[in-house]
Amino acid sequence: MSTAYIALGSNLGDSHQYLMDAIEALARLPQTRVVARSRFYRTPPWGLLDQPPFVNAAVQIDTALPAEALLDALLAIERAAGRVRDGERWGPRTLDLDLLYMEGVLLNDARLTLPHPRIAERAFVLLPLHDLAPELVIPGQGRVAELLAAIDHGECEALP
Numbered sequence: 001m002s003t004a005y006i007a008l009g010s011n012l013g014d015s016h017q018y019l020m021d022a023i024e025a026l027a028r029l030p031q032t033r034v035v036a037r038s039r040f041y042r043t044p045p046w047g048l049l050d051q052p053p054f055v056n057a058a059v060q061i062d063t064a065l066p067a068e069a070l071l072d073a074l075l076a077i078e079r080a081a082g083r084v085r086d087g088e089r090w091g092p093r094t095l096d097l098d099l100l101y102m103e104g105v106l107l108n109d110a111r112l113t114l115p116h117p118r119i120a121e122r123a124f125v126l127l128p129l130h131d132l133a134p135e136l137v138i139p140g141q142g143r144v145a146e147l148l149a150a151i152d153h154g155e156c157e158a159l160p
Helices: 015-027 067-080 123-132 144-149
Strands: 002-010 032-037 041-043 054-063 096-102
Touching: 002 015, 002 123, 015 032, 015 054, 015 067, 041 123, 054 123, 067 096, 096 123, 123 144
Parallel strands: none
Antiparallel strands: 002 054, 002 096, 032 054, 041 054
């Protein structure tokens, strides 16, 4: 079993419910157990700014799935939530699942880069990840707590 961290986000429809449903779907994956879930955060859009705010979270899982199989499962969960990947980057979506880090896996191919190369730039990823693993060291990027301290996250709000 390997520990992995997944970022979740949504800004269309009932975002809270999309995230809850995704967490349940992750828990149903074979050879996988959801260990912990972060708080939910309301965050401003990133990249394409003319869209609704997002609800973001992160989960920690233990899984025996290889990274590529886990990625396929994440994409299937997104599709089940109505996510359409039409080539537009950073646009509105019902559900976005990003594999951030998988213990012991360094990967850079056409489908997947691990650890995720932009963790250190994104408050909407670092805040929930900090809830789960502030001392986690992301290879090539740094310790989560230090990465979070280095960026502006003032527009992000923890939800009740």
